[in-house]
Every structure is written in C-alpha cells, then in structure tokens.
Amino acid sequence: MAGNPKYQGEKIIKDYGKLSFDYVPEVLVHREAQLQRLQTIFKPVLHGVRRTALLLGSVGTGKTVTAKRFCQNITSEGTLAGINITSLLINCREKRSEHAVLHAINSFFNPGCPDRGLAPEEFLRSIRRSLEERKLHMIIVLDEADEILRRGADDLIYVLTRFNEEFCQDYSLSLILISQRYLLDQLDKSALSTFCKANIVSFERYDAAELRDIVLSRIDLAFYPGTVEEECIDLIAESSADWGDARFAMELLETSALIAEERRLSGVTPECVREAKNMTCSDGSYETKLSKMDYNHKLVLLSICRSIGRSAYTTSIATENAYKIASEECKTAAKGTTTFWKYLKDLAKDGWIEQKVITDPNGSGGRTTCIYISDFPIGELRYIIEKEFNLTI
Ligand SMILES: Nc1ncnc2c1ncn2[C@@H]1O[C@H](COP(=O)(O)OP(=O)(O)O)[C@@H](O)[C@H]1O
Ligand SMILES: [Mg+2]
Incomplete structure (x- = not known):
C-alpha cells in the first residue's frame, strides 16, 4: 500500500x-532477548513436543507484537524443517469466556461452526480431530489472559495444557499466555502443574x-x-x-x-x-469517562496512579497516604478512612481499578489490599487529573 x-x-x-497496530515489523529493536528466549522455549515444538510460556509486562511493552513475530518466525522455521506449524492469537478481552475461546479455536478449522450447543469436550474433540487430520502443531496465544482468568477460567488453561498429555509427535497444541501481571497464582493447582512455571518471559518498560x-x-x-x-x-x-x-x-x-x-x-x-x-x-474514551467523575473520586484515582508509579500495583495503605498528600496539595480536607474505602469500592465497581487481598508484603503477617489499574495508562490518567487540578506535573 x-x-x-x-x-x-x-x-x-x-x-x-x-x-x-496490526503491523508486525520484521525486526523488533530491543526485543531480541525476548524473541531468543521464546525460540529456546519452543524449540521442542519443531520436534512435535508441546510447550507453554507466559509473557509478562505492562501496556505497550511489545508483548503482542513479539508473540506475533515469534509465531511467524517459528511457522517459517517449521516449513523449512518439514513440520506443519500454525498459530492463532485470541484476545481474551474480546473472547471473554472459556466457551468463546474454544469456539474461536474450533472456528479456525471449521468456520461457520455455530456458537451455541457444543460442550467444551465436544469442542476439544473437534479441535483434536482437526489437528490430527492436518498433522498440525498449533500455538494458541491467549492475549490479555488475565481478563479470562479473573473470571475463573482455570479449566480452560488446564484442558489446553493437557491437550496432548500422551506424547504424540503427529500433532500438538502449545500455549502462550500474555498478561500484564503475574497470573500463575490465579491458576488452581491442577492447571498450574501443567503450566511450566519457569517459562516466563518478562517485558520491561x-x-x-x-x-x-x-x-x-x-x-x-x-x-x-x-x-x-x-x-x-x-x-x-x-x-x-x-x-x-x-x-x-x-x-x-x-x-x-x-x-x-x-x-x-x-x-x-x-x-x-x-x-x-x-x-x-x-x-481517549477514558477521558470522557473521567470527565464525568466527581472531584473526590478523581483525587483518590490520582492517589492510586501516583502510588503505583512505575510498579505493577500498590496497597490501600500506600494509597491512603498518597491521598492525604494529594488532598493537602489541593488544599482540601482528606476524607476519613471509611469514606476513602467507599471511594475505592466505587472505583472498582466502575472498572477503574481492581483489588485483591494478599498477605502484607512488608512481613507483618496481616492482610492488605492490593490495588491494580490494568485497563488504563496510568501516566495519562495522572497527567489529565494533575492538569485539571493545577498540580505540578
Ligand atoms: N520493539 C519494538 N519494535 C517495534 N515496534 C514495537 C516494539 N515494541 C512495541 N512496538 C509497537 O508498539 C505498539 C504496542 O506494542 P504491543 O505489542 O501492542 O504492546 P503490548 O502488547 O505489550 O501492550 C505496537 O504498535 C507495536 O508494533
Ligand atoms: Mg498487547
């Protein structure tokens, strides 16, 4: 063009x-190490052995493009080696359930297959048959996999990783999960046991x-x-x-x-x-959403963004401290803890943040609430709110 x-x-x-966004450059500068690592992890696929990997990193660190580049590369390598390799990238933000993902994989082979009516086992049988008939080694990439795991799709990971438990050189199904944060702890034991923990490829900012x-x-x-x-x-x-x-x-x-x-x-x-x-x-669309948010919630959201900074998440305690500082900067009285918690709950309900209770990372033995923002660029949110509040950027 x-x-x-x-x-x-x-x-x-x-x-x-x-x-x-769909363009996949031949050469990915500064992602040579990640590509090399994927190549090493997936080398056995060229000999008919399935593999799994987890790509981890925040928004825009090149996870999707690297996975696509890698899949194209290994498919070409397969052609040279006389082994039939194919790949399919599924965005779990679009395919939000186990059923939707299995349907997408099955549709790759059987386009027009009806969306309803098939149980997971039937989908799997059909996929297995398709791979077997074509002597195909398939790599499924589940992009934004945290979206689906959050909804409890352990079964899906389990069945996909167990797909060829009996070693079979004729066909195989490998899995790449892409996520903004470590999600193996969200898998249940059986799914985890089939997912090799060591195969994590990190994408730094x-x-x-x-x-x-x-x-x-x-x-x-x-x-x-x-x-x-x-x-x-x-x-x-x-x-x-x-x-x-x-x-x-x-x-x-x-x-x-x-x-x-x-x-x-x-x-x-x-x-x-x-x-x-x-x-x-x-x-951006979040700007429109943000413009409808009231002052107090914005102040709490700003505190979360500041508190997360360049990390993956923050805690409620750190956020409340950041909130007190931000309130002071804005010359408003900080609300009490109960109201602050209510704001956090509202932000979670509106999909701005996610919360998870974990054991205190500072070793107190107590429980603390972790706060994540995964759907929005933190830097931009912070920039917009600080600009609106006339704070130093
Ligand atoms: N190392 C790189 N070389 C060239 N383009 C890149 C590189 N890393 C990211 N990009 C481009 O930046 C954009 C975001 O990358 P993407 O893979 O979608 O990030 P992520 O999946 O981690 O959010 C895409 O347009 C992608 O092509
Ligand atoms: Mg991506």
Missing part, C-alpha cells in the same frame, strides 16, 4: 499500513532511548525520507518514556503525521507532536 491517494501530494507517510530507536525504525519503514524533524523523535520518545509505552509512542507518531498532512506541511514538526500529545492525552 504505497501512499493514500488523498494525501498523495503531501509525501509524508509512505505506507499507512506500517503504522497500523522501554526507556526513552529504546523508544527513540523504536520510533526511528518505524519512521524508516513508514515515512518518506527527511519528513520527520529530529527533535520530533526525541519529543515522542520522551513523552512516552514516563510510562515506557511503545503503543503511546506509535500513536503519537501517527497522529503527528496526520496533523502535518492535514496542515499540508512538508514534514512533521515538534508543534505537530505537541498537538498530537494533547489530542491523544485528552481525547
């Missing part, structure tokens, strides 16, 4: 497809220099030469480095370029990036 006719005269974006390289490599692929000013690349990298999120960097890059094209500029300027940042930060 070389150039969109609408913009042909502008010559900034050369290939829109290469800016799309990208730093500014890494994001710069990622942006640069995408510019080389998608833009006409010399159409993005150097400063823009730094600006995009720095803007997204707060939360180490390549997705945000990609979004900024694309939006800045579209702004430049709309303005009929000859290239992307830092002003385009700033405008894109403003649009991206303040126009």
Whole structure:
C-alpha cells in the first residue's frame, strides 16, 4: 500500500499500513532477548513436543507484537524443517469466556461452526480431530489472559495444557499466555502443574532511548525520507518514556503525521507532536469517562496512579497516604478512612481499578489490599487529573 491517494501530494507517510497496530515489523529493536528466549522455549515444538510460556509486562511493552513475530518466525522455521506449524492469537478481552475461546479455536478449522450447543469436550474433540487430520502443531496465544482468568477460567488453561498429555509427535497444541501481571497464582493447582512455571518471559518498560530507536525504525519503514524533524523523535520518545509505552509512542507518531498532512506541511514538526500529545492525552474514551467523575473520586484515582508509579500495583495503605498528600496539595480536607474505602469500592465497581487481598508484603503477617489499574495508562490518567487540578506535573 504505497501512499493514500488523498494525501498523495503531501509525501509524508509512505505506507499507512506500517503504522497500523496490526503491523508486525520484521525486526523488533530491543526485543531480541525476548524473541531468543521464546525460540529456546519452543524449540521442542519443531520436534512435535508441546510447550507453554507466559509473557509478562505492562501496556505497550511489545508483548503482542513479539508473540506475533515469534509465531511467524517459528511457522517459517517449521516449513523449512518439514513440520506443519500454525498459530492463532485470541484476545481474551474480546473472547471473554472459556466457551468463546474454544469456539474461536474450533472456528479456525471449521468456520461457520455455530456458537451455541457444543460442550467444551465436544469442542476439544473437534479441535483434536482437526489437528490430527492436518498433522498440525498449533500455538494458541491467549492475549490479555488475565481478563479470562479473573473470571475463573482455570479449566480452560488446564484442558489446553493437557491437550496432548500422551506424547504424540503427529500433532500438538502449545500455549502462550500474555498478561500484564503475574497470573500463575490465579491458576488452581491442577492447571498450574501443567503450566511450566519457569517459562516466563518478562517485558520491561522501554526507556526513552529504546523508544527513540523504536520510533526511528518505524519512521524508516513508514515515512518518506527527511519528513520527520529530529527533535520530533526525541519529543515522542520522551513523552512516552514516563510510562515506557511503545503503543503511546506509535500513536503519537501517527497522529503527528496526520496533523502535518492535514496542515499540508512538508514534514512533521515538534508543534505537530505537541498537538498530537494533547489530542491523544485528552481525547481517549477514558477521558470522557473521567470527565464525568466527581472531584473526590478523581483525587483518590490520582492517589492510586501516583502510588503505583512505575510498579505493577500498590496497597490501600500506600494509597491512603498518597491521598492525604494529594488532598493537602489541593488544599482540601482528606476524607476519613471509611469514606476513602467507599471511594475505592466505587472505583472498582466502575472498572477503574481492581483489588485483591494478599498477605502484607512488608512481613507483618496481616492482610492488605492490593490495588491494580490494568485497563488504563496510568501516566495519562495522572497527567489529565494533575492538569485539571493545577498540580505540578
Ligand atoms: N520493539 C519494538 N519494535 C517495534 N515496534 C514495537 C516494539 N515494541 C512495541 N512496538 C509497537 O508498539 C505498539 C504496542 O506494542 P504491543 O505489542 O501492542 O504492546 P503490548 O502488547 O505489550 O501492550 C505496537 O504498535 C507495536 O508494533
Ligand atoms: Mg498487547
């Protein structure tokens, strides 16, 4: 796809497809180690032996794209080795139940198979038959797997990992789970026993220099030469480095370029990036949701974001402390603990946060509540609320 006719005269974006979220670059800079590790873990698949792995990391750390790249690579390797490998990525945010996932796998072989009426065992029989007939080694990628495990889909993981318990070289089913946080503790014992704990591949947040390289490599692929000013690349990298999120960097890059094209500029300027940042930060769907939230809940949400910072989660105690500090900064009296807990409950009910009771990590032996935010970019939420409250950003 070389150039969109609408913009042909502008010559900034050369290939829109290469800016799309679905695009899987040949080379993934700064993810060589993760790819290598996947290759090592899954090498036995080339000999007909199933494997499992868990990819772990926060939003925009390249988990999905790396899994896709890896699946394409191993399929090609399989072709060279004379072994039939295929893969299927299922997003558990879209397929939210065990039934929906099994239906999606079965539909891969039997498109048009009705959604209702089949029990899990029947789906599995049908999938097994399809693999057997085709002598196929399949890798199922369950993306955003925490979505489904939260709803208690241990059985699904169990049956998928037990799929070829009896060693069988003719066909196999391997599993990659992708999650923003460690979820093996959410599996029951039987599912856990079949899921090799050691096969965890971690995706750290990208730093500014890494994001710069990622942006640069995408510019080389998608833009006409010399159409993005150097400063823009730094600006995009720095803007997204707060939360180490390549997705945000990609979004900024694309939006800045579209702004430049709309303005009929000859290239992307830092002003385009700033405008894109403003649009991206303040126009998302969560922004609309956030704009309807009252002051007190926003203050608690801000405290949670600050308290989580760059970690995966925070505790209710740390959040309450952050809440007291934020209240002081905003010159409002902090509400008492009961009201604070009510706000937490409201935020959980509205899907902003998730809570889980664990043994106190500080070793007191007591129980404490962990708070996670997994559906929203924490950095952006924080940015929007702090801006609204006129706090130092
Ligand atoms: N190392 C990388 N090289 C090139 N592009 C990357 C890299 N990491 C992430 N991306 C791009 O950033 C965006 C977000 O990556 P994604 O894999 O969806 O992250 P995650 O699944 O961890 O949230 C995608 O457009 C992806 O292509
Ligand atoms: Mg992803």
